[in-house]
Amino acid sequence: MRLVRSAVIVLVVACLAQAQAQAPRKRVLAIGAVKGFQHDATSYGLATIWKLGQDSGLYDTYIRTDTQLLTKKKLDANAKNLDYFDAVVFYTTGELDMDASQKADLTSFVRDGKGFVGVHSAIDTFYQWPEYGEMVGGYFDLHPWNQFQAPIVVEDPQNPIVKHFPPAFSVMDEIYQVKDFSRDRVRVLMSLDPEKVDLKNKNVRRTDKDFPVAWIRNYGKGRVFYSTLGHREDSWARPDVQKMWLEAMKWALGMTEADATPRPKAK
Numbered sequence: 001m002r003l004v005r006s007a008v009i010v011l012v013v014a015c016l017a018q019a020q021a022q023a024p025r026k027r028v029l030a031i032g033a034v035k036g037f038q039h040d041a042t043s044y045g046l047a048t049i050w051k052l053g054q055d056s057g058l059y060d061t062y063i064r065t066d067t068q069l070l071t072k073k074k075l076d077a078n079a080k081n082l083d084y085f086d087a088v089v090f091y092t093t094g095e096l097d098m099d100a101s102q103k104a105d106l107t108s109f110v111r112d113g114k115g116f117v118g119v120h121s122a123i124d125t126f127y128q129w130p131e132y133g134e135m136v137g138g139y140f141d142l143h144p145w146n147q148f149q150a151p152i153v154v155e156d157p158q159n160p161i162v163k164h165f166p167p168a169f170s171v172m173d174e175i176y177q178v179k180d181f182s183r184d185r186v187r188v189l190m191s192l193d194p195e196k197v198d199l200k201n202k203n204v205r206r207t208d209k210d211f212p213v214a215w216i217r218n219y220g221k222g223r224v225f226y227s228t229l230g231h232r233e234d235s236w237a238r239p240d241v242q243k244m245w246l247e248a249m250k251w252a253l254g255m256t257e258a259d260a261t262p263r264p265k266a267k
Helices: 002-021 042-056 100-111 130-136 233-237 239-252
Strands: 026-031 059-064 087-090 115-119 147-154 168-174 187-192 212-219 222-227
Touching: 026 042, 042 059, 042 233, 042 239, 087 100, 087 239, 100 130, 100 222, 115 130, 115 239, 130 222, 168 233, 212 239, 222 239, 233 239
Parallel strands: 026 059, 026 087, 087 115, 115 222
Antiparallel strands: 147 168, 147 187, 187 212, 212 222
């Protein structure tokens, strides 16, 4: 009887492993379109997103520098549209070439249950489209300290996206100040340590000393992740930062679970 039970257990485990191995990869559309400031790290960053998907075997990434596929309309010449993808990544700037129907399609894509990942200048995008800013969580409002050794604190150490970081660490990068931002609609995962930055800098506009570095939110049935990290190639090259992006992709794709309940800043 014990041998039979053992054989059954082995068979079940083998079947589960085979099913997992045969699970289809998710599909990610990564957009590097620019209508403004040019980031040298865009190619490096999106290539890193692509490689993380390939190395993990979890998803395939289609990288584009245009917005043609950001639609639910049927396209010619075997082109894919949003219906083909499970998540969209933006490393973008400015007012991109998207008409009203494309914008509606993108927001409904996320709201209806898909994922959106915003990289660095994704919040320096679509100032004239308020619903985009609401979906992502805010807009760029200068980077008071430019590129510096940013002192970061992890606010949500149990979150799978950032739990591998120590409670506090630093990274050489360019941290954005965010406007039209509220913790009432996002859950901040990491932020700058206000005790270790120059708050007298003339470009500091936030009187609440709140400088989020990464956050998540539920948008309808969909999932949104954003991080200001990614201005520099050496930031992308860090294994701990790469793990953050991989875990963010997994969460946005619905492969992992995390509490996205908004909460106030800890005092």
